[in-house]
Amino acid sequence: MGTFRIEGGHQLHGEITPQGAKNEALQILCAVLLSGEKITINNIPDIIDVNKLISLLEDLGVKIQKKGKGSYTFKADDINLDYLQSDQFKQDGRGLRGSIMLVGPLLARFGKGYIPKPGGDKIGRRRLDTHFEGFIKLGAKFRYNKEEYFYGVEAEKLKGTYMLLDEASVTGTANILMAAVLAEGTTTIYNAACEPYLQQLCKMLNRMGAKISGIGSNLLKVEGVETLGGTEHTMLPDMIEIGSWIGLAAMTRSELTIKNVSWDDLGQIPNAFQKLGIQVKRKGDDIYIPKHKNGYEVQNYIDGSILTIADAPWPGLTPDLLSILLVVSIQAKGEVVIHQKMFESRLFFVDKLIDMGAKIILCDPHRATVIGHNFKSTLKATTMVSPDIRAGVSLLIAALSAKGISTIHNIEQIDRGYENIDERLRAIGAAITRV
Numbered sequence: 001m002g003t004f005r006i007e008g009g010h011q012l013h014g015e016i017t018p019q020g021a022k023n024e025a026l027q028i029l030c031a032v033l034l035s036g037e038k039i040t041i042n043n044i045p046d047i048i049d050v051n052k053l054i055s056l057l058e059d060l061g062v063k064i065q066k067k068g069k070g071s072y073t074f075k076a077d078d079i080n081l082d083y084l085q086s087d088q089f090k091q092d093g094r095g096l097r098g099s100i101m102l103v104g105p106l107l108a109r110f111g112k113g114y115i116p117k118p119g120g121d122k123i124g125r126r127r128l129d130t131h132f133e134g135f136i137k138l139g140a141k142f143r144y145n146k147e148e149y150f151y152g153v154e155a156e157k158l159k160g161t162y163m164l165l166d167e168a169s170v171t172g173t174a175n176i177l178m179a180a181v182l183a184e185g186t187t188t189i190y191n192a193a194c195e196p197y198l199q200q201l202c203k204m205l206n207r208m209g210a211k212i213s214g215i216g217s218n219l220l221k222v223e224g225v226e227t228l229g230g231t232e233h234t235m236l237p238d239m240i241e242i243g244s245w246i247g248l249a250a251m252t253r254s255e256l257t258i259k260n261v262s263w264d265d266l267g268q269i270p271n272a273f274q275k276l277g278i279q280v281k282r283k284g285d286d287i288y289i290p291k292h293k294n295g296y297e298v299q300n301y302i303d304g305s306i307l308t309i310a311d312a313p314w315p316g317l318t319p320d321l322l323s324i325l326l327v328v329s330i331q332a333k334g335e336v337v338i339h340q341k342m343f344e345s346r347l348f349f350v351d352k353l354i355d356m357g358a359k360i361i362l363c364d365p366h367r368a369t370v371i372g373h374n375f376k377s378t379l380k381a382t383t384m385v386s387p388d389i390r391a392g393v394s395l396l397i398a399a400l401s402a403k404g405i406s407t408i409h410n411i412e413q414i415d416r417g418y419e420n421i422d423e424r425l426r427a428i429g430a431a432i433t434r435v
């Protein structure tokens with residue numbers, strides 16, 4: 001179990017460039033299985049989850065060549081389907097959430113897709129019904145081995161159909177879409193997730209020869225094609241990292257420029273921080289956060305009622321930033337309710353923040369009320385364990401703003417989504433070491 005040692009209280013300054021997007025990379029990498037031709041992918045983040053998926057692809061027989069930092073070519077022209085039944089796959093496949101998206105492409109191209117119950121953050125129930133209901137609608141037979149938690153779908157030929165997803169699942173939509181592109185006839189997916197990463201996947205698939213329309217909406221139409229070809233694709237910057245750096249700058253009262261953020265793909269993110277009174281300024285395609293010398297003040301609603309920050313499927317606010325928005329609220333002037341609607345176990349980390357001196361009431365597993373300190377009181381350093389990726393970074397931000405030396409254990413949780421975070425934070429003046 002790795003540990004960070006953090007000396008809080010230093011102001012940060014300078015520029016930070018976001019890595020390629022983790023959750024986009026997980027979709028895009030699975031899509032390489034849809035073609036036997038060469039696919040080049042750029043801006044792949046060097047993080048645990050993505051590297052695990054790349055090694056799963058390699059074990060499946062995909063030929064992979066590294067071209068440079070974050071750039072690889074993939075060629076899936078000789079896939080070893082026996083690997084899917086191996087004990088090694090049953091072990092390695094559960095190492096991350098994104099591996100679930102291997103199923104759709106495998107089913108579409110080879111007629112069978114298997115996966116052990118995937119891993120990822122333990123942040124509440126993470127069911128897979130939407131994925132498998134979609135495959136069944138396309139004509140696949142579904143099996144589930146309860147003892148081994150092993151899922152399987154098989155079909156000789158998938159057939160396009162209309163489907164209304166029971167929820168706008170992100171990985172579910174990507175998975176079903178990747179199956180539908182090679183199905184016979186037209187598939188309509190309503191209540192599809194439509195976030196920028198999915199839009200990126202759609203655009204990549206169209207470049208490979210797929211016929212997807214409705215991109216960016218929750219109604220996708222897919223005309224099936226026989227085969228797909230090669231392409232080149234570049235990942236967007238990671239919007240959750242961008243949000244993390246906005247929170248970090250505000251909480252440590254630092255002046256920071258976040259480079260090349262792809263503003264137009266950030267949706268509600270700048271607005272959510274602005275509602276807390278944080279100045280998020282657009283400079284070309286960068287975000288500039290000035291030093292908040294006089295703090296930041298929560299904006300109430302027009303009727304004067306207390307601000308609620310809640311998640312919702314895109315174009316709503318991503319649930320992955322609520323932990324960070326909660327931490328930043330600790331030093332705001334005013335009160336705010338953080339409502340995590342999607343996941344039921346993502347707010348329990350607030351007990352650590354309370355230990356550090358934050359004024360937070362956990363109302364129930366989904367809602368926390370934060371009463372801001374307005375920098376009149378500084379958090380105290382402590383020892384903590386990172387429970388999930390975003391809570392981990394939120395605790396890291398709290399530690400960087402606190403007085404004294406904190407330690408965070410189980411930092412593998414942070415490393416699975418943030419590339420080389422300690423070195424990048426040291427470059428902007430943070431006192432953080434990996435021990």
Ligand SMILES: CC(=O)N[C@H]1[C@@H](OP(=O)(O)OP(=O)(O)OC[C@H]2O[C@@H](n3ccc(=O)[nH]c3=O)[C@H](O)[C@@H]2O)O[C@H](CO)[C@@H](O)[C@@H]1O
Nearest residue numbers: 023026097098125126167168169170171172313319320342
């Ligand atoms: C690898 C990856 O891409 N992971 C992301 C993906 O996970 P993932 O695709 O696994 O998450 P889903 O979108 O399937 O669902 C997330 C959770 O929200 C619930 N739900 C979902 C949709 C909805 O309309 N209403 C609702 O309540 C689901 O029951 C589930 O509990 O999307 C999540 C939601 O943005 C993000 O937190 C994860 O970081």
Ligand SMILES: C=C(OP(=O)(O)O)C(=O)O
Nearest residue numbers: 097098120121320389390
């Ligand atoms: C929940 C997350 O990731 P995963 O779906 O991979 O667990 C996340 O990125 O915040």
